[in-house]
Each structure stands twice: as C-alpha cells, then as structure tokens.
Amino acid sequence: MSDANFKLNRRRFLQAGAAGTMLSAGYASGAFAKTATPALSEFTPEFFTADEWKFIMAATDRLIPADGEGPGALDARVPVFIDGQMAGPFGHAADWYMEGPHDPNAPAQLGYQSPLTPAEVYRAAIAELNAWCNDKHGSIFAELDKATKDSVLTALEKGEIKLESTKGANFFSLLLQNTKEGYFADPMYGGNHDMVAWKYIGFPGARASFREWVGVEKPYPLGPVDISGKRG
Amino acid sequence: MARQEKKRDVVIVGLGWTGSIMGMELCNEGLDVLALERGGDRDTVPDFQYPQVADELKYGVRYGFMQKPRKSTVTIRRSESETALPYRHLGSFLPGDGVGGAGMHWNGHTFRPMQEEFELKSYVEKNFGKDLISDDMAIQDWGISYKELEPYFDRFEKVAGISGYAGNLNGEIREGGNPFEAPRSDEFPMPPLDQTVDSNMFADAARKMGYHPYHRPSAVASTSYTNPYGMQLGPCNFCGFCERFGCLNYSKSSPQTCILDALKRKENFEYRTNAEVLKVELAADGKTAKGVTYIDANGEEVYQPADLVILAAYQLHNVHLMLLSGIGQAYNAATGEGVVGKNYAYQTNGGTALFFKDVDFNPFVGNGSNGHVIDDFAINQIDFGKEGFIGGSYISSGTFNGQPIRSMRLPADTPKWGAGWKEGIKDWYGHSMAIGSHGSNMSYHSNHLDLDPTYKDQHGRPLMRMTFNWKPNDIRMTQFMKSKIEPLAESMNPDIMQSSFKSEGAMYDVRPYQTTHNVGGAIMGTDPQSSAVNKFQQSWDVHNVFVLGASAFPQNIQYNPTGTVGALAYWAVDAIRKDYLPNPRPLA
Ligand SMILES: Cc1cc2nc3c(=O)[nH]c(=O)nc-3n(C[C@H](O)[C@H](O)[C@H](O)COP(=O)(O)OP(=O)(O)OC[C@H]3O[C@@H](n4cnc5c(N)ncnc54)[C@H](O)[C@@H]3O)c2cc1C
Ligand code: SF4
Numbered sequence: 001m002s003d004a005n006f007k008l009n010r011r012r013f014l015q016a017g018a019a020g021t022m023l024s025a026g027y028a029s030g031a032f033a034k035t036a037t038p039a040l041s042e043f044t045p046e047f048f049t050a051d052e053w054k055f056i057m058a059a060t061d062r063l064i065p066a067d068g069e070g071p072g073a074l075d076a077r078v079p080v081f082i083d084g085q086m087a088g089p090f091g092h093a094a095d096w097y098m099e100g101p102h103d104p105n106a107p108a109q110l111g112y113q114s115p116l117t118p119a120e121v122y123r124a125a126i127a128e129l130n131a132w133c134n135d136k137h138g139s140i141f142a143e144l145d146k147a148t149k150d151s152v153l154t155a156l157e158k159g160e161i162k163l164e165s166t167k168g169a170n171f172f173s174l175l176l177q178n179t180k181e182g183y184f185a186d187p188m189y190g191g192n193h194d195m196v197a198w199k200y201i202g203f204p205g206a207r208a209s210f211r212e213w214v215g216v217e218k219p220y221p222l223g224p225v226d227i228s229g230k231r232g
Numbered sequence: 233m234a235r236q237e238k239k240r241d242v243v244i245v246g247l248g249w250t251g252s253i254m255g256m257e258l259c260n261e262g263l264d265v266l267a268l269e270r271g272g273d274r275d276t277v278p279d280f281q282y283p284q285v286a287d288e289l290k291y292g293v294r295y296g297f298m299q300k301p302r303k304s305t306v307t308i309r310r311s312e313s314e315t316a317l318p319y320r321h322l323g324s325f326l327p328g329d330g331v332g333g334a335g336m337h338w339n340g341h342t343f344r345p346m347q348e349e350f351e352l353k354s355y356v357e358k359n360f361g362k363d364l365i366s367d368d369m370a371i372q373d374w375g376i377s378y379k380e381l382e383p384y385f386d387r388f389e390k391v392a393g394i395s396g397y398a399g400n401l402n403g404e405i406r407e408g409g410n411p412f413e414a415p416r417s418d419e420f421p422m423p424p425l426d427q428t429v430d431s432n433m434f435a436d437a438a439r440k441m442g443y444h445p446y447h448r449p450s451a452v453a454s455t456s457y458t459n460p461y462g463m464q465l466g467p468c469n470f471c472g473f474c475e476r477f478g479c480l481n482y483s484k485s486s487p488q489t490c491i492l493d494a495l496k497r498k499e500n501f502e503y504r505t506n507a508e509v510l511k512v513e514l515a516a517d518g519k520t521a522k523g524v525t526y527i528d529a530n531g532e533e534v535y536q537p538a539d540l541v542i543l544a545a546y547q548l549h550n551v552h553l554m555l556l557s558g559i560g561q562a563y564n565a566a567t568g569e570g571v572v573g574k575n576y577a578y579q580t581n582g583g584t585a586l587f588f589k590d591v592d593f594n595p596f597v598g599n600g601s602n603g604h605v606i607d608d609f610a611i612n613q614i615d616f617g618k619e620g621f622i623g624g625s626y627i628s629s630g631t632f633n634g635q636p637i638r639s640m641r642l643p644a645d646t647p648k649w650g651a652g653w654k655e656g657i658k659d660w661y662g663h664s665m666a667i668g669s670h671g672s673n674m675s676y677h678s679n680h681l682d683l684d685p686t687y688k689d690q691h692g693r694p695l696m697r698m699t700f701n702w703k704p705n706d707i708r709m710t711q712f713m714k715s716k717i718e719p720l721a722e723s724m725n726p727d728i729m730q731s732s733f734k735s736e737g738a739m740y741d742v743r744p745y746q747t748t749h750n751v752g753g754a755i756m757g758t759d760p761q762s763s764a765v766n767k768f769q770q771s772w773d774v775h776n777v778f779v780l781g782a783s784a785f786p787q788n789i790q791y792n793p794t795g796t797v798g799a800l801a802y803w804a805v806d807a808i809r810k811d812y813l814p815n816p817r818p819l820a
Contacts, residue, residue, distance in 0.1 A: 062649075062650065063649040063650065064649065064650075064653070064654055065650060065651050065654070067651050068651050068654060068655060069654075069655070069658060070654050070655075070657075070658055072654075090294060093302075093321075094302070095294075095295070095300040095301060095302055095321065096301055096302055096320050096321045097301040097302055097305045097318045097319070097320045097321075098302070098320070099318070099687060099688070101686065103315065103317055106317050107739075108743075109310075109739055109740070109741040109742065109743065110308060110309075110317045110742060111308075111317075111319060111320060111321070111323055111742045111743050112320045112321055113317055113318075113320065150650065153649070157648070176648065176649055179649075180637060180640075181289060181293060181637050184288070184636040184637045185288065185289035185293075185637065186287055186288070186289065189289060197636070198636070200657075200658060201636060201657050201658060201661040201662070202661065202662055203596060203634060203635075203636050203661070204596055205286075206282075206283045206286035206287075207596075208282060208283070208286045208469075208471035208472065208473055208480065209469045209470075209471060210469060210470040210471070210472065210594075210596065210597040211467075211468075211469045211470060213470070213594055213597045214426045214427070214428060214470050214597055215426055215427055215428055215429055215432055216429070216594070216597075217429045217591060217592055217593075218592055219592050219594075220592075220594050220596075220597075225283075227283045227284060227286060227287060229283070
C-alpha cells in the first residue's frame with residue numbers, strides 16, 4: 001500500500017512541473033496563486049472506505065493515466081469528485097425511480113434496472129472485483145501492476161468479468177462516466193483541479209460569452225475561467 | 233377529504249409553453265385564471281444567472297431543470313411481448329418540470345411543418361396509392377389545414393420572437409430562405425442569426441451540390457426585440473450553455489422571457505407551484521369536468537373546481553391524466569378500439585460526424601438553435617412510391633455547445649479510456665462537426681400508451697406505459713438520408729468521417745438522448761372514432777376539457793414540434809374565445 005502512495009506522490013510531483021509549463025505557455029497565465037489544496041494522498045474520503053478509496057485511486061489512474069501529455073485523473077483529483085458524488089444526491093439516486101420489481105436480466109437498452117443506488121453499486125462492485133482479483137491474481141486491484149490492472153478493466157468493460165452483485169447496473173460504464181465527469185466538471189465539485197482538463201483541451205470553461213467569435217476560424221486565445229471566477 | 237378551494241373560471245394544468253399562452257390569452261378575455269404547476273417557481277434571476285448556470289454537470293449531465301423520475305416517469309417496452317420496465321433515470325427524452333416547463337431549457341428550433349404533413353394520409357393515397365400504407369401503420373390526417381393555421385404560426389412566432397428569413401413570402405420564393413416551405417404571410421420578426429464555422433462550411437458544400445441551405449428558424453434572438461406582450465429579448469452572445477439550460481441573457485424565447493412577467497402582472501391570473509394535478513374530476517354524467525384534484529406543497533390534497541380545464545402538462549402527462557381521469561375511451565391495441573393512448577410517435581434522427589485536423593471550430597461558441605438547414609429531402613421533395621417509404625427529414629449542421637462531458641466527439645477508433653483516449657481528446661476536441669438528419673416518425677397500431685399494470689408513482693397511481701419500437705418504414709427513410717448526407721460530407725474532404733443511422737432491426741434504446749419530441753396519444757382529427765380531440769383541441773367526450781401540446785399530433789412531423797404546438801394553442805384559444813365561451817358545447 002505504501003508503494004501505491006509513493007508512486008502517487010512522485011507522479012504528482014512530476015505533473016506539477018508539466019502543469020507549470022502549460023500555464024506559462026497559455027495566455028491568462030499563472031499569475032493567480034494556486035490555492036493550497038491538501039495533497040490527494042492526504043485526502044480523507046467522505047463516502048469511500050480506505051479499501052474502496054485505494055480502488056478508486058488506482059482505477060481512475062488507469063482510466064485517465066498520467067503518462068504522456070496532459071493531466072491524469074489523479075492530477076485532476078477525479079477521486080475527490082467521485083467521493084463527493086457518492087456522498088451526495090447522485091450517489092443516493094435521489095432523482096431516480098427506484099421502486100420494484102427490478103429485473104436485473106432486462107435488455108441493456110431498457111436502461112438502468114438495478115435496485116442499488118450508484119453508491120451501493122460502487123460499494124458492492126469494488127468488493128466483488130477485489131475478491132475476483134485476489135482469486136485470479138493474488139492481490140486486490142490496487143496492488144496489481146499496470147498491465148494487469150488494464151487487463152482487468154478491459155475484461156470488466158467487455159463483460160467478461162460478470163459482477164453478480166451489481167446486475168442490472170453497468171459498473172464499468174458508471175465508473176468511466178463518473179471519471180470523465182470528474183475530469184471535466186467545474187472545479188467546485190472537487191475534480192478538474194485548477195481547470196487542468198479544460199486547459200489541456202482548450203475549453204474556456206464558464207466564460208459563456210462569444211459574440212465576437214461567431215464564425216471565426218482560428219484558435220481561441222483565452223484560457224478558462226471557472227464558476228467561482230478563477231482564471232486558469 | 234380534500235380541501236376545497238374557491239371555484240375559478242379556468243384551471244390550467246402545467247405552466248410551460250402552452251399553459252403560459254393559454255393563461256395570457258384567457259386572462260386577456262377577462263376570465264379568472266389559475267395555473268397549477270407541479271414543479272417549483274423559476275425565473276431568469278436568480279435561477280439562470282451567470283455564472284452559476286454555466287454548470288455542465290448540474291444542468292447538462294444531472295438534468296437539474298428536468299423532471300425527476302422518482303416523482304414522475306413512465307415504463308417502456310418495445311413490443312407487447314416484452315415486460316415494460318421503468319424509465320428509472322433520464323436518457324432518451326427529458327420532460328420539463330417547474331415554471332416554464334421544457335420551454336425554458338429547449339433548443340429553440342422553431343419550424344412550421346410542410347402543408348403536406350397536415351394531410352399526410354390523403355397526400356400519400358392520392359399521389360402514391362393506398363398500398364404504400366402498411367397494415368400496421370396508423371397515419372391520419374390532422375383535420376386541419378396549413379392554411380387555417382397560418383395566422384396562428386405567425387402569432388406564435390411573433391410572441392416567441394423567432395429569428396429567420398422567409399423563403400416563401402406570400403408565394404414569392406426568396407433566395408436564401410427555404411424554397412420548399414409553405415407560404416408565410418409575413419417575414420420573421422428578427423433577421424437570422426450569424427452562423428458558426430461548421431454551419432457555414434455545411435452551407436457552402438450544400439450550395440455547391442445544388443441544394444438550398446437556409447438559416448434555421450430559431451427562438452434565439454439575433455437582435456433586440458419587443459414582442460406583442462411588451463416582453464423584451466436581447467441579442468444572444470453564443471454562450472454555449474443553451475439547450476438543457478435556462479438563458480442567462482434574456483435571449484432565448486421561453487415562457488419566462490416572452491410571456492410570464494406580463495402575465496403575472498394581471499390581477500385575474502394566479503399560479504401555484506409545487507401543485508401536482510392528480511386527476512380531472514368529471515360530473516356524474518361524465519360529459520363535463522368539474523375541476524381538478526391536486527397535491528399542494530404540503531402534501532395536502534386539494535379539490536379545485538373550475539368551469540374550464542386546460543391540460544397543458546406536456547404530451548406524456550396530458551395522456552396520463554386523461555387515462556387516469558377517464559376522459560375518452562382508452563385505446564386497446566389488441567382490438568384497435570378506443571382512442572386515448574393511440575398513435576404515440578417519436579422522431580427518426582441520424583447523423584454523420586466529420587473530423588478536420590486543421591480546422592478550429594471553437595465548438596463552445598454556439599447556441600441551441602444555431603445552424604443551416606436544407607429541405608431538399610423533406611417530405612414534399614421525395615417520391616415515396618419510388619423510394620418505398622413514407623416520410624422525410626431536414627438535414628442540418630451547426631454546433632450548439634462544446635461542453636466536454638457531453639459533447640466530446642471522437643473518431644470511432646479512439647480508445648474509450650487510457651492513454652489513447654487522453655491523446656484523442658487533445659487531438660480532436662474542437663476539430664469536428666456533424667451533419668444531422670431530423671426526420672418524421674410514422675404512427676403504428678402497435679406503438680401506443682396505456683396504464684402500466686405493475687408500477688406505481690409516489691401517489692399510488694399507475695405509471696403510464698409506453699410501447700414503442702422503430703419500424704422498417706422509418707428505418708428505410710433514415711437510410712435514405714444517410715445516402716444523401718454521406719456524399720455531401722465527403723465533398724467537404726474531412727480527414728475522418730463516420731455515420732450513425734439506425735439500420736434494419738434497430739430496437740429502441742432508452743439510454744442515449746434522442747429528442748424530447750414525444751407526440752400523439754391524444755390525437756386530433758375529424759371524428760371521435762379515430763381521434764381523442766377535435767380540431768380545436770377539445771375533448772370529444774368532455775367538452776370543457778381542452779388538451780394542448782404535441783399529444784395532438786397523429787404522427788410525427790419531420791420538424792421539431794414546438795412551432796406547431798404554439799400555433800395550435802393560439803388556434804384553440806381563438807376558438808374558445810370566439811365560439812366556446814359564448815355558448816359552451818362541443819365545437820365539432
Ligand atoms: C433539451 C430539449 C430541447 C428541445 N428542443 C426543442 C427544439 O429545438 N424545438 C422544438 O420545437 N422543441 C424542442 N423541445 C421540446 C419543447 O420543449 C416542447 O415541445 C415544449 O416545451 C412543449 O410545450 P408544452 O407546453 O406542451 O410542455 P412544457 O413546456 O414541458 O410544459 C408542461 C408543464 O406541465 C407541468 N406538469 C406536468 N404534469 C403536471 C401535473 N400533473 N400537474 C401540474 N403540472 C404538471 C410540467 O412540470 C411542465 O412545467 C426540446 C425539449 C428539450 C427537453
Ligand atoms: S446561447 Fe444565446 S440564447 Fe442560448 S442560453 Fe446562451 S445567450 Fe441565451
């Protein structure tokens with residue numbers, strides 16, 4: 001476990017350098033001091049248990065890895081976002097129709113049919129998947145090497161690993177969707193830290209005013225702003 | 233025992249587009265009007281204010297402004313042999329909830345149907361023969377002509393403040409407009425909007441192929457405008473947080489920006505929010521309604537008597553309330569008897585994505601109604617006999633938003649996750665566009681609505697059950713559009729091109745967003761055996777109940793519905809005013 005954390009810290013350190021380069025190359029530059037956010041390794045999740053948190057950190061790090069150009073899920077603090085979502089109304093299916101009977105064997109095209117809330121899906125799926133990894137590979141998901149982690153995720157995506165506890169919900173697609181949400185949503189939700197993902201792709205965030213840019217075919221020069229008014 | 237409130241002249245169920253129109257026009261007639269809206273109150277300030285509203289996650293992805301399935305939903309199956317299951321979270325369609333209804337978070341494409349669409353069955357029979365209409369098909373004429381409705385389209389477009397350019401002005405075909413449209417009696421209230429890069433590229437390519445591109449008629453203001461109710465709109469700034477959002481700029485036409493402030497000033501108007509109507513109460517003989525029962529904000533049941541009941545609750549909820557209240561005979565798909573619930577239809581869309589490595593599209597520069605359109609393959613331009621289907625599409629291009637969670641278009645071979653995905657989003661974000669077809673959907677005896685035998689809502693009422701699937705006729709239509717769009721896309725020389733059109737055997741999938749253009753179920757027509765409301769949107773069976781909205785469409789038009797929904801509301805209220813109020817009775 002300390003091994004996983006060590007890797008994480010080193011990656012964050014390397015990425016901080018990369019992000020700095022990106023900022024100085026941008027327009028609205030790094031003139032704004034970054035707020036001191038505690039390191040991800042020191043974050044205490046509200047919803048996830050320590051074991052679950054290890055899985056979330058490890059899985060999102062493979063879904064959007066730090067390798068190559070651009071921020072990874074951990075640089076963007078995607079796990080913080082997912083934790084917040086699971087602790088909140090989305091995790092509790094506050095808006096969803098949850099009455100039975102449930103038919104977990106229904107065709108996928110008829111949509112979500114599990115009796116579990118998203119938070120319950122994460123809880124059950126992580127436990128079952130960790131048990132599967134222990135069984136097949138001798139350790140929990142977070143402690144597998146990168147290639148094995150990727151092969152597990154691929155098998156999950158393809159439905160080759162069938163999670164009995166979360167039938168009628170598609171855990172992989174939920175996790176992937178939430179990971180991408182955490183990467184791109186406004187930073188107030190805990191992910192997309194310092195608007196790293198918006199800067200990376202060139203989305204100006206909440207600027208929401210482009211009258212002079214209608215029909216103009218050249219790169220938009222301004223960096224993003226977020227809903228709190230911070231510039232990236 | 234329900235609490236009883238003071239009797240009103242009119243009670244309106246739902247305060248979206250149609251409820252607001254009816255409220256305004258009936259108040260102007262001097263009637264005492266009460267609107268009951270199941271959702272919360274909502275206005276530009278504070279609910280659509282910048283910057284809070286520019287929140288993709290909250291409104292674009294978590295559907296902050298829309299119906300909550302926990303409180304109201306349907307069950308869905310694709311055939312009689314499947315067991316319908318609840319639509320547990322939103323996906324395919326996004327009904328509104330709260331003041332303004334879906335009219336506050338729509339895109340704003342505001343079309344008129346073709347004249348032929350109002351007489352579709354007769355048009356097909358006359359020009360291509362009866363045989364083209366398969367046994368399963370249930371298409372009908374509307375019982376109203378374009379000509380009768382024209383002044384009311386004009387009225388709605390002036391209230392909503394539509395931007396566009398008439399292609400057929402009193403019979404004169406004008407270059408730059410849509411040459412295939414039915415004649416308009418007047419020019420649009422505002423000139424067309426400026427267009428984004430993709431929209432202009434599409435228009436150039438279409439022109440080169442001999443097609444006739446025109447600006448999409450849009451409920452997005454291109455300039456400053458004051459409507460007939462004295463409501464003011466200001467020019468859109470292409471904020472890119474338009475459809476699914478409320479407008480932060482008083483630019484998108486909605487009940488809020490076009491009607492409600494003026495209506496709220498009237499002393500004879502009252503509205504109550506968090507007031508969900510459960511049922512229309514009928515008199516003992518079943519021939520008139522006495523009022524409605526609703527649940528108020530405190531969960532108390534309230535009986536609200538009224539002389540006139542207007543259902544303006546959106547297509548799905550209108551039909552649900554009719555089924556629950558016993559207004560008209562419920563449709564039975566096995567026997568073909570009954571009318572309420574029959575002819576449910578949807579929209580048949582497809583599209584081709586084009587990727588250009590070297591073009592900067594800046595997709596975040598957009599509005600919900602941006603785009604150029606061609607009608608060269610619209611309903612009145614296709615030889616149905618030769619092509620072997622009934623229907624048509626408009627074809628268009630123009631970006632609405634560049635929000636990265638929901639609008640990240642990537643080449644099909646891009647990995648869905650991992651380093652390859654991360655590389656893909658960098659390479660392709662802002663470097664693609666799409667050409668879409670938006671097409672008709674015929675009605676069928678087997679696509680219909682009734683009450684679900686198993687699932688109940690929070691008040692213990694049966695959910696409505698939707699039985700719907702794609703049919704070969706409409707798939708042939710959309711495949712035809714593919715054969716027209718792909719050569720057009722190819723002529724633009726994209727680096728990569730990929731298409732997505734329904735093909736043979738396609739089954740309805742409730743997960744991806746398609747459109748909130750649910751139609752039918754309380755269709756209009758010329759006789760009570762085959763329709764639920766007459767041409768004035770009046771229930772054949774209960775004459776003081778009028779049913780507004782796309783529930784009246786006998787099959788779906790190739791265009792977005794709201795232009796027609798608005799025109800029908802003005803048409804109906806004119807009949808109520810001139811003909812019904814002086815002598816309340818069945819008008820047909
Ligand atoms: C994302 C999106 C994009 C769209 N884009 C377009 C477009 O570009 N062009 C187009 O033509 N159309 C578009 N539409 C469709 C358009 O919004 C509707 O056609 C239009 O709003 C219908 O008006 P209405 O009055 O029938 O219903 P609504 O405007 O939805 O109003 C119905 C109201 O009734 C209330 N209600 C329902 N049941 C009850 C009850 N039991 N008691 C009390 N109140 C109740 C609802 O809460 C709602 O406020 C779009 C819709 C969506 C969601
Ligand atoms: S794009 Fe224009 S009309 Fe749409 S919400 Fe933004 S400012 Fe309003």
